[in-house]
Structures are given as structure tokens and as C-alpha cells.
Amino acid sequence: MQKFAWRARIVPGSEAEYIRRHDEIWPEMTAVLNEAGIHNYSIWLSGLDLFGYYECADIDLATRVQGSSLVVARWNEYMKDILIMDFDPETGTTPPLKQVFEHR
Template sequence: MERFAWKAIVKDGMLEEYKKRHDNIWPELKQVLKEAGIKNYTIWNVGNELFGYFECERGVKFAEDYQAQSSVVDKWNEYMKDVMVMELDPQTGAQPKMQQVFFLE
């Protein structure tokens, strides 16, 4: 199982709105994430900084490719632009990969 981590910034004063939108995540987006093989998806924050982590049952490349082809993911990214700043990798359409520096199983 491959792991993936990303980071982003919540715009000033928008953390509660960010949380609210994730409390009401679209069912069709959940379905796309599941179809992409994503599980154990978690997002944390410290102040305005966000850190996300998920596991990819079918590999990171599959998950990236699957999301990049989804109009639902595109709509979600557009929906979230007013509350957060996240640079997407232009080649994959996904969050830039963070490099793992330590792992304890």
C-alpha cells in the first residue's frame, strides 16, 4: 500500500468554512476517492496550515490518474479555491508529492 501526503494553506478567516465543507463532502466525491483506491484519508491543521494523508490501495499513480480524469474532482477544486490555496502538479492534476523522510511500522 502506497502512502501519499500533501500540504496546503487555508485562507485567513476561512478555517471554519473549510471544516464545514468537509463535514458536508459531496457523496459523488467520496465515490471518486474510493474508486481511485484512496482510503484512510485524514486532514489536520495547525493554524492556517493543512496536512493531508491517505493510503492508495492501487498505488499513487493510479489514484492521481483517476482523480485527474474526474470532473467531480475538478468541480471540488474549483469550489475550494475561495477558502484555500493549493498548488496542483500540472502533469498529474494532483497535489505535489511530499517526500517521506521517516516511517515506523
Template sequence: MRSAWVMKLKPGQEAEYKRKHDEIWPEMVELLRAQGVHNYTIYRYGLLLFAYNEKPDGSPAQTAAINDLVKRWQAWMAPHMETHEDLRPVADPLEEVFRLD
């Protein structure tokens, strides 16, 4: 399954957002891999972020423990991005309109 979405950085937060991803928590990488996520890429165009990942259909769903880790990550990243009140990033899904395999 392929997924893509856009998010938006707050002005002046580009470098810090990049730094935090350069130093991604090992437990976050383990979580993503445990969920079958691969080919996860985030691109930046000005303040606009384009995220893309792939994972097998039927991959494991998030559990309460996983949600705790994700919530900590979201809180750590919230100062740099547009978020909802619960600190989830505002992420708008993208429609796939073309693919060449």
C-alpha cells in the same frame, strides 16, 4: 502507496473549509474509494493543512468524468485555499523521512 502534502488556507476560512469537509459530497467519497483511497486524513495547524492518504499501487487513474467532479470540488473549495489559476490547490508533496509499521 502513501502520499502526504501540505496546502494553505486563506485567513478567516478555517471554519468554512471544515464545514465543507464535514458535508463532503457523497460522489466525492465514492470517487476516492473507487480509486482505492483509504485512510485519507487532513489535519490543520493554523492556516497550514497537512493531508495524507493511502491507496494500493496500480489503483485506477482519473478519467475525464472523474476530472469533471474533481474540478467542481476544486472550484467549490477555491475561495478558502491558496490555488493555482486553474483552481487546483497549491499542494506541496512531503518527503517521508520515518515510518514505523
């Protein structure tokens, strides 16, 4: 299983809206995550900082599926007014964080 972590920030004052939108995540968005082989996806909030983490069998497949998905593009458009996030111009996805420690 491969791991992927990302970070972003919420626009100040948008914390409740960010949570609401994820409480009402679109079924077609979860279908894309399933198609990409993504499991154990969680997002953590600290102040305005977000940390996302998921596991998948093939990170290249997960990146390709998400980067080419019209649903993901629509979700990103929907979220852009409340989310500050960098995207990799080559993949269309957020750059991964570098793992520096793991305890098993």
C-alpha cells in the same frame, strides 16, 4: 499499501468554512476517492496549515483517477476561494510530500 501526503494553506478567516465544507463532503466526491482506491484519508489543521494523508494500493491509479475526474475538478473550483494549494500541471493533483521517516 502506498502512502501519499500533501500540504496546503487555508485563506485567513476561512478555517470554519473549510471544516464545514468537509463536514458536508459530496457523496460523489467520496465515490471518486473509492474509485481511486484511496483509504485512511485524513486532513489535519494547524493554524492555517493543512496536512493531508491517505493510503492506496496504486498511487499512479489514484493520481490518474483524481486528475481526470470532473467531480474533483468541480470540488477544486468550489474550494479555491478558501484554499491555497499548488497543483502539478501534468497530473492535475497536488504534489506529494517526501516521506523522510517511518516507524513500524
